[in-house]
Amino acid sequence: MTVGSHVARPEWWGGSDAFDIECPAREVLDHITGRWGVLLLTALEHGPLRFSELRAMIGGISEKMLSQTLRMLVRDGLVARTVEPTTPPRVSYELTALGRGLTDALRTFLNWVHRHSADVMAAQREHDRQ
Amino acid sequence: MTVGSHVARPEWWGGSDAFDIECPAREVLDHITGRWGVLLLTALEHGPLRFSELRAMIGGISEKMLSQTLRMLVRDGLVARTVEPTTPPRVSYELTALGRGLTDALRTFLNWVHRHSADVMAAQREHDRQ
């Protein structure tokens, strides 16, 4: 592990340092930028959804990953889980205030991805031509 | 694969649909939000860096992953690789114009992480108390 052998680390991350593998911000970053985090958070951006709705909405996710990621986001305080005790139980997930702040902050990034993914694909093709 | 069995997907992603596992935006999103993508891009935000500088700066990354992720970002047109033919060769990496646009778009998100990771950690502790 390279934690000890640090080069002068820049200040511009903001004091706390996500480049350090020990920094809490690094764990938070990993949770959000994991394979399903952003997708789930974005799916919930416009209101609560049920387990099965999320599964149907997010292409390629398995029940295991959906449930696992949801649990993680609930633990992180980004998503709230509500059970209505009917039979069968109706469970829905929605963003917390903290989670909503996060999706707001993600907006610009997601818009970039949407607007520039074609550029990236083009760069890939150009690169592969060589 | 759940691709066929889609529930009505919302329009608010922007027309193209990263919820679809087949969408190019999804691949781009995966590249950036992979384990090292954001970290590398951020490290390069304030100027070119050499291979060994990047390795030293990013805690926990192995040579293999560094080289692999860099190659991916170069292929995506987000990072440029420059070799000065000295002996030994001096190789440096820097953001392209496209990559710079991306790090700009990531800024708000990264700031959020920095400002709120303590809140997330607190939520975790509170959750674990139960």
Next chain:
DNA sequence: CAGCATCCAAAAGGATACTG
């Protein structure tokens, strides 16, 4: 220095079956 190749360990992820 900047890396690629190889091998191996660990973690993530998927399919399926089952439960309250």
Next chain:
DNA sequence: CAGTATCCTTTTGGATGCTG
């Protein structure tokens, strides 16, 4: 419906050794 449990496959990642 909303999951959990289990098993198995795939992917990821690290350590090491080698090259121009």
